[in-house]
Amino acid sequence: MTSRSRQIVIVAGILLPTLWGCGKKESPPSTPPAAKVQPSIATAPVPPFDANRAFADIVRQVDMGPRVPNSPAHAKCVAWLDSSLLSCTQNVQLQHFTDPGYSPGETLNLTNVIASFNPSATYRVLILTHFDSRPWADEDPNPANHDKPIPAANDGGSGTAVMLELARQMKLHPPPIGVDLFFDDGEDYGKYKVDGLDRYFLGVKYFVNNKPADYNPRFDILLDMVGDTNADFEPESNSVQSAPQYVDEIWNTAQQMGLSHFHTGHESDIEDDHLPLIQAGIPSVDIIDGDLVGHVSTDPNRKYWHTMDDLPKHLAPSTLGEVGRLLLTLIYNRLPQDGQSL
């Protein structure tokens, strides 16, 4: 992900009109009143989540090398996602698009990967993460590393691994609601000090600008850095503003499940892939380990964001398991099916 939103005033005041191009004020995302959540509407049994297999998929991604746009490792990762998802559902879409890089004459070749389950359901949830790796370890304590790509075990690898395991489970246990898994590209490409957020969230920007008018998921859940051994997931401010009822549902469910990494504190605004989705009117919830961003955590083992130290050694299957089991519980046992609310 990009950064903690100390610059949120700049973002709101200057950058977003540029991002959306039209100069019009977008309608704010609808924020329905926080209705009383209906308990356990769907009745499907909740499948298991294989956290060790998800962890192995993080190691596999890191072993490919940094998945930086235009690199062989990036192409390998796209092919791996495509083939892995096609073994789970026939509804896999590759969105190829380009973007100018920072070097003169450069063209980034980017690919969004989207896998759909229960495609005929009208109640749909979009679950997304970025799979690309940041090309610049610009937060590394060693300045010599600032132009090197990061391993991106947690920042890209963890959400990708969790979502692949969701796909495997949804193949075996068709979900009662519609679920679209969106592995987005080019989230972490930007240089904030050069052009703000212009070259962040490239895949999600392309997605919202090209999505069919009749594709309107009820809400989305963004996963970003969801694998740390000591992860701390708290409701993030942009999410609370955009989708209060879904934030409540997710964190209440986590509390009822006794998940140790989900806390009911408050995480300040974070600039992440959910911003373009919110701007497009889709209620969005970012599940993110926010204290990693900007190295806010006092734990010396949790200061690897955007450094060469974003490695599997900091991550744990147990954290991936909590996130995976929470998502499966929401999909199979908490979210309404067609014709129902929330």
Ligand SMILES: [Zn+2]
């Ligand atoms: Zn990042």
